[in-house]
Amino acid sequence: MTTPTRSDCTAALDELRALLGDRLSTGSSILDEHGRDEAYTPPQRPDAVAFPRDTQEVSRIVKICARHDLPVIPYGTGTSLEGQIVPVSGGLSLDMSQMNRVIEIHEKDLDAVVQPGVTRTQLNDALRATGLMFTVDPGADASMGGMASTRASGTNTVRYGTIRENVLALEVVLPDGEIIRTGSRARKSASGYDLTHLFIGAEGTLGVITELTVKLHGQPESILAATCAFDTVEGAVDTVILAIQCGLPMARIELLDEVQMKGMNLLHADLGLAEKPHLFLEFHGTEAGVREQVETFREIASDLGGRDFAFAEKAEDRNRLWAARHHAYYAGKALKPGANGLVTDCCVPISELACCISRTKQAIEMSGLIAPLVGHVGDGNFHLAILVDPDSDDEMDRARDLAASVNKIALSLGGTVTGEHGVGVGKKKYMLAEHGGAYALMQRLKLAVDPQNIMNPGKIV
Amino acid sequence: MTTPTRSDCTAALDELRALLGDRLSTGSSILDEHGRDEAYTPPQRPDAVAFPRDTQEVSRIVKICARHDLPVIPYGTGTSLEGQIVPVSGGLSLDMSQMNRVIEIHEKDLDAVVQPGVTRTQLNDALRATGLMFTVDPGADASMGGMASTRASGTNTVRYGTIRENVLALEVVLPDGEIIRTGSRARKSASGYDLTHLFIGAEGTLGVITELTVKLHGQPESILAATCAFDTVEGAVDTVILAIQCGLPMARIELLDEVQMKGMNLLHADLGLAEKPHLFLEFHGTEAGVREQVETFREIASDLGGRDFAFAEKAEDRNRLWAARHHAYYAGKALKPGANGLVTDCCVPISELACCISRTKQAIEMSGLIAPLVGHVGDGNFHLAILVDPDSDDEMDRARDLAASVNKIALSLGGTVTGEHGVGVGKKKYMLAEHGGAYALMQRLKLAVDPQNIMNPGKIV
Known part of the structure; x- marks a missing residue:
């Protein structure tokens, strides 16, 4: 894609302003806000931000941008983790919040x-x-x-x-x-x-x-959340594998390693959980069905070293538990005040998960960094939040090396470099290694659908 | 696509024969067999049939065909229902059975x-x-x-x-x-x-x-199959809607209308079922879970006129029931000896299913034809087998009109003209009506991936 010249951009923005009035913004703080997500991609301001109200308006905006060769970057809540919404070649950030x-x-x-x-x-x-x-x-x-x-x-x-x-x-x-x-x-x-x-x-x-x-x-008739501690990550992962294999219809089965649990306790001491690897669980079903699931799960887990089962039946207790899980990133960051977290996101066949985590833990140790681990282990997907001092180039380099190691380990085990965060800018460099010849087909599809390369250029392909 | 000239084809077949030996066939009966599926698409022989043994061989075959502009038509078991495997422009039928x-x-x-x-x-x-x-x-x-x-x-x-x-x-x-x-x-x-x-x-x-x-x-710990009769199709469909809505994890929930049941009884009198609309059901789960599901289902069905529950617990009884269901097409055909069945395949949002079936039944009545109905009603998908005397142009015309009516009804209710049989040749004419502008995008994708239009030309796009 050629970066639009300033004059092109001015003409486009004039047309967009005529269409949108004050729903086209070039205010400095709005541009900043739309120039970064929660990733480590260097921020880059868009030329303007549009706030369309309906589909017809989006269509008109895109037509104007296409005529002027101005990139269009759809923007949701700005919470992507691989730089997806960063306007790397400038252009119009299309904020869909209205x-x-x-x-x-x-x-x-x-x-x-x-x-x-x-x-x-x-x-x-x-x-x-x-x-x-x-x-x-x-x-x-x-x-x-x-x-x-x-x-x-x-x-x-x-x-x-x-x-x-x-x-x-x-x-x-x-x-x-x-x-x-x-x-x-x-x-x-x-x-x-x-x-x-x-x-x-x-x-x-x-x-x-x-x-x-x-x-x-x-909504299931009955919901029961639970936590369960293990001495080793292996015990927890083996429990997950067996539960899935038995066909237990787990609604949630999340791993938090001992490092993550330490951070969790700094922020959520009220949960009162030991600093050991934990599974956070949820069972959905009829009342009898949930009881049956819990019993089966307990048997499996106990055989593999699971203990300290704690149950959260009341909605408020469950919500507290899952809010803590959803904010795991911030709990992890509490382990190193002032640090930022570089987040990884690999996913492997579940039979390779124990091996993948063990090799990842070796890589963490070699890096000398702190990197709490949380995982949607029922899917074979886990994340590290690699904690780095944002002012330390050395730590940043080591963190990037560690993230690269994790991605390589995942690929070597037949997995993918992203289970759920996507490619954006951050994972583009792994696409050829992961997809081989299929990557060229993706590029052909992009060209067929968007020959001008106007839609979010610089991402994925 | 331009139809290849005979000389092109000969050169291609020579190269293919050198590669495949007697796994390239131009025998008359083999060509006939690969010229038709189970649909009403007029048969058309391929120029030859190849039986590749591995991926590398498929790649070499496709390269030869691409060089000579010879169409390639992948062929599985020939059981498609919309002419998918018919070589409408000739070419090589690629039989994957080896x-x-x-x-x-x-x-x-x-x-x-x-x-x-x-x-x-x-x-x-x-x-x-x-x-x-x-x-x-x-x-x-x-x-x-x-x-x-x-x-x-x-x-x-x-x-x-x-x-x-x-x-x-x-x-x-x-x-x-x-x-x-x-x-x-x-x-x-x-x-x-x-x-x-x-x-x-x-x-x-x-x-x-x-x-x-x-x-x-x-495989679930426990499986229970069942049948349940209704006086009206509406009662059966309302039961399905409510069961799905309640979150009952039905493994199978199939509708057979009174016409289909009449055919069923001609072929499978041993099932001993009344000539009324039936649901054929299967429940999967733990033993206790299945019992609970059955009880809930019974309550729902009974309230809506369901009765004559019959259960098949033993594997052989279940298999007999489902074999009969899988061969419903032949049971339907028994209603009109010598007839063929023209099969429809629409799918609508489940809330529109009762309306769709009722309007379909009116259309059947107006056609004067016999058309047993079976449906994967939990998905909103059902089929007619419109019975026609293959020698009667009039019946064939009426059957085609009826099929067209069913497709129009489905589209008017926010559905699709094919739930599971695909497009092939038979449903191409509905693509624009169903997809609008999206159909042109499909054509662009086809052109991007297969610019020569060598792969199964004349299907879908």
């Missing part, structure tokens, strides 16, 4: 139609009276468009799937401004190429998601 | 790596000792490559998903002969565009699937 309506809830069909700026907690609040829930739950209160674009998942993916399994259809504005719909509200279809899944995980490089039809799930 | 090895079974990871010629029963036979199962079960004993290419599903999709949710990764030979891998054995990944799902449902128009990594599921 497209935040829950349009329809179909209780009989267990689906909802939402605008992309709706966040996961906002949707669940809207669902409260229905007995239904939306299940994808990354750490941040991310937007639906952002989660779909990053192919996000979370703590209960092991039971309910990632966003990939929870989107039925999309409305998308293509790079030439055309509006298309991918799929319908029918639960399944064999009708033509799967465009829905092409846009899920495309990080805004193929178009702008302007509406999503998402699957909902019935 | 690539039928189960390569690896990973019990810990609940996945298996298979060649595309493996059929669903073959895989399940190979899994018998493991306690695992592959769940996608279209009526035919289709091949894994064929099921993936058609985005197939079956009777237990409501619980375990379609093939779309059950493929982790593919190996594909692209139209230029290059071999790529899409994805890994990791359960989830946010790494780049979703190529796996691009090839699933592409019906061989984008490349040849040469290997699949598929998900397996644990």
